[in-house]
Amino acid sequence: MQKIFLIGYMGAGKTTVGKHLAQALGLQFIDLDQFIENRYHKKVSELFAEKGETGFRELEKKALLEVSEFEDVIISTGGGTPCFFDNMQVMNAIGQTIYLKIPAGELAARLIKSSHKGTRPLLNGKTDDEIRQFVRDNLAAREPFYNQSSHIFEAGNLEVAEKLDHLVKNLIFFGK
Numbered sequence: 001m002q003k004i005f006l007i008g009y010m011g012a013g014k015t016t017v018g019k020h021l022a023q024a025l026g027l028q029f030i031d032l033d034q035f036i037e038n039r040y041h042k043k044v045s046e047l048f049a050e051k052g053e054t055g056f057r058e059l060e061k062k063a064l065l066e067v068s069e070f071e072d073v074i075i076s077t078g079g080g081t082p083c084f085f086d087n088m089q090v091m092n093a094i095g096q097t098i099y100l101k102i103p104a105g106e107l108a109a110r111l112i113k114s115s116h117k118g119t120r121p122l123l124n125g126k127t128d129d130e131i132r133q134f135v136r137d138n139l140a141a142r143e144p145f146y147n148q149s150s151h152i153f154e155a156g157n158l159e160v161a162e163k164l165d166h167l168v169k170n171l172i173f174f175g176k
Helices: 014-025 032-040 044-067 087-094 104-113 128-146 161-175
Strands: 003-007 028-031 073-076 096-101 151-154
Touching (some): 003 087
Parallel strands (some): 096 151
8 A cells, every 4th residue: 555645845746746656656646736626616726715824724634634545646735735734744654755846946937937826826916026035935934844754856857858757767766
């Protein structure tokens, strides 16, 4: 029974890597944000707006506990999931956690050019310079949680297919 949790900042490529890794290992893939959206029939951004961050994080915790019951699964968490409640301890206790580590500057650049920028509640209404500063500050606050992972994987430049294949092969090694 395998449970692998991919963690990292928004824009780190958790979903992209998770899908490739799940296919390579023959495991089910679950994106926690998508799971939440399907469960509540609302976008994460809508839930954030309605319930605030605290209310959303409570829903996220419940969803994490639910998907944690699944077997032979790779779970891509939201960027903040490991940083609230005892989520990081729960994930480490029942499976392997892999932190996809990317420098703040690269994350900010990805998020600025992303067509999904408007769907990320923590970035709404921010200018490019504000996004860069926010990512630096927020990543610094989250890294103590991320660094508690079973494995830390330098995951920069995932746009290059060759790098992604290399990353998946290394993550397959971690998954065994």
